[in-house]
Amino acid sequence: MIELINVNKSFGKRTIISDFSCRFEQGRANLIIGESGSGKTVLLKCIVGLTEVDSGQVLYNGRDFIKMNGREKQNIRKEMGMLFQGGALFDSKTVEENVVFPLSMFTDMGEEEKIERANFCLSRVNLKNVNHLYPSEISGGMKKRVAIARAIATNPRYLFCDEPNSGLDPKTANVIDKLIHDITIEYNMTTVVITHDMNSVMEIGDKVLYLYNSRKWWEGAKESILGTDNKELQEFIYVSKFLKEIRERELGDAGKK
Amino acid sequence: MTTLFSHIGRYFIMMRHVFAKPEKMRMYRIELFHAIETLGINSLPIIAIISLFMGAVITIQAAFGFTSPWVPLYAVGVTTRDSIILEFSPTIVSLILAGKVGSNIASEIGTMRVTEQIDALEIMGINSSAYLVLPKIIACVIINPFLIIISMFLGVFGGWVLGMFAHVITSYQYVYGLQFEFRPYNVTYALIKTIVFAFIIASVSAYHGYYTNGGALEVGKSSTKAVVYCDILILLFNFILTQLLLA
Ligand SMILES: Nc1ncnc2c1ncn2[C@@H]1O[C@H](COP(=O)(O)OP(=O)(O)OP(=O)(O)O)[C@@H](O)[C@H]1O
Ligand SMILES: [Mg+2]
Numbered sequence: 182m183i184e185l186i187n188v189n190k191s192f193g194k195r196t197i198i199s200d201f202s203c204r205f206e207q208g209r210a211n212l213i214i215g216e217s218g219s220g221k222t223v224l225l226k227c228i229v230g231l232t233e234v235d236s237g238q239v240l241y242n243g244r245d246f247i248k249m250n251g252r253e254k255q256n257i258r259k260e261m262g263m264l265f266q267g268g269a270l271f272d273s274k275t276v277e278e279n280v281v282f283p284l285s286m287f288t289d290m291g292e293e294e295k296i297e298r299a300n301f302c303l304s305r306v307n308l309k310n311v312n313h314l315y316p317s318e319i320s321g322g323m324k325k326r327v328a329i330a331r332a333i334a335t336n337p338r339y340l341f342c343d344e345p346n347s348g349l350d351p352k353t354a355n356v357i358d359k360l361i362h363d364i365t366i367e368y369n370m371t372t373v374v375i376t377h378d379m380n381s382v383m384e385i386g387d388k389v390l391y392l393y394n395s396r397k398w399w400e401g402a403k404e405s406i407l408g409t410d411n412k413e414l415q416e417f418i419y420v421s422k423f424l425k426e427i428r429e430r431e432l433g434d435a436g437k438k
Numbered sequence: 439m440t441t442l443f444s445h446i447g448r449y450f451i452m453m454r455h456v457f458a459k460p461e462k463m464r465m466y467r468i469e470l471f472h473a474i475e476t477l478g479i480n481s482l483p484i485i486a487i488i489s490l491f492m493g494a495v496i497t498i499q500a501a502f503g504f505t506s507p508w509v510p511l512y513a514v515g516v517t518t519r520d521s522i523i524l525e526f527s528p529t530i531v532s533l534i535l536a537g538k539v540g541s542n543i544a545s546e547i548g549t550m551r552v553t554e555q556i557d558a559l560e561i562m563g564i565n566s567s568a569y570l571v572l573p574k575i576i577a578c579v580i581i582n583p584f585l586i587i588i589s590m591f592l593g594v595f596g597g598w599v600l601g602m603f604a605h606v607i608t609s610y611q612y613v614y615g616l617q618f619e620f621r622p623y624n625v626t627y628a629l630i631k632t633i634v635f636a637f638i639i640a641s642v643s644a645y646h647g648y649y650t651n652g653g654a655l656e657v658g659k660s661s662t663k664a665v666v667y668c669d670i671l672i673l674l675f676n677f678i679l680t681q682l683l684l685a
Contacts, residue, residue, distance in 0.1 A: 229561060257563075258562065262561075263558070267554055270558075285462070285464075285465060287462075
């Protein structure tokens with residue numbers, strides 16, 4: 182379980198995260214949604230300690246991550262898998278080497294076993310026959326999927342995904358959503374996913390946090406998100422006329438009953 | 439001035455992490471061999487060409503300079519040998535390596551920084567500075583002395599061949615000059631300098647790459663800065679070491 186207590190972060194005079202508290206439970210997919218530029222990536226980086234917070238606590242199973250020393254941090258991080266918004270694949274390594282890398286670093290698996298594991302992870306993100314290509318030789322969506330395969334290779338306890346299905350077609354996006362959902366339950370991970378995509382929210386959002394105006398504006402399960410009366414969240418969800426009509430129809434139906 | 443001190447401070451902070459205990463020796467060894475190839479072996483051609491021609495030019499210039507009948511003919515060999523061993527190979531070649539290897543290291547690590555590859559390493563629980571920098575430092579410290587020795591041989595050889603070709607020396611006089619009052623200590627002095635310069639090249643340019651911040655433009659700037667700082671430090675330490683070792 183990860184818990185944030187009164188986290189604040191600003192860059193110069195610009196406040197990005199203010200007084201943010203929340204809990205990410207184990208075995209559940211926790212989603213962070215919000216407009217572009219609202220600070221989702223910054224928040225995630227504060228959680229994993231890549232960006233220093235100005236004040237507040239980030240607790241991993243009750244222990245303050247920010248106050249840990251280098252070694253302790255490293256030990257927690259060995260249990261993390263993270264997908265960066267830009268993929269962050271090692272571009273001097275092939276697809277296969279990228280996925281194998283964390284395994285070579287932290288396990289005593291044999292060569293064959295590692296390759297097998299890598300192929301398994303790659304197949305779960307629907308990638309085949311790209312093992313020996315370099316990141317510069319594959320498409321944007323493929324990079325993203327390789328990065329997901331790398332993030333899950335070591336079966337992390339904490340999984341962080343920054344927009345796992347941006348740039349993917351709806352079908353592949355759905356595969357990724359399902360994958361995240363399944364492994365979260367299968368391995369009892371604490372998963373935090375940033376997304377813009379309402380499809381994913383409805384698919385996997387065990388818990389949804391809406392980031393607005395540098396604050397936690399709304400929090401709840403996916404079931405309650407469509408009927409929300411939070412004005413900003415409504416505006417965020419119901420951008421299209423089509424969806425608005427559906428909502429009105431649903432509300433109308435509910436009224437009749 | 440404050441930026442200079444903050445550079446120095448951050449440099450030593452990074453170096454403290456660089457020399458922490460490695461997580462997995464085998465992974466570092468792979469990186470080391472890779473670094474020896476990209477930073478060492480690949481520098482051979484340029485060093486060979488430069489050394490041959492510089493040796494030749496030093497020989498020809500010496501021959502033209504020594505027109506007085508009081509200077510023996512073999513002095514050309516002595517001059518070429520000493521200029522190459524004392525200064526050209528260790529210092530000038532290190533400056534050239536700073537340009538080639540230094541910019542290579544800074545841009546490689548800088549690119550990894552701005553594309554979040556270093557963050558990806560950190561998130562995996564890897565000591566990124568040690569993993570990226572230590573193999574490069576060791577590679578340079580091991581391989582540069584060999585490069586410099588090769589450069590010495592080729593420089594002297596270039597002077598011999600091209601000097602004869604230009605009819606400014608005779609083979610006998612030149613070779614006699616090479617052996618005349620040869621001090622092996624000069625080679626030791628040159629190699630000590632080389633090792634110090636190798637450490638400077640690898641660590642200072644890695645530092646500039648590691649603390650790149652921004653985008654592709656900044657990677658370019660870091661790599662330029664890396665070369666400039668390496669050059670200045672090499673010249674400074676050349677002076678200090680010469681005072682210590684020869685004076
Ligand atoms: N290193 C930084 N220095 C200064 N400002 C930054 C830095 N990183 C992010 N910001 C600012 O923080 C704000 C939030 O950025 P962030 O990347 O978290 O957005 P986001 O919610 O992830 O958006 P998107 O959905 O487009 O990825 C932006 O206004 C950005 O300008
Ligand atoms: Mg983002």
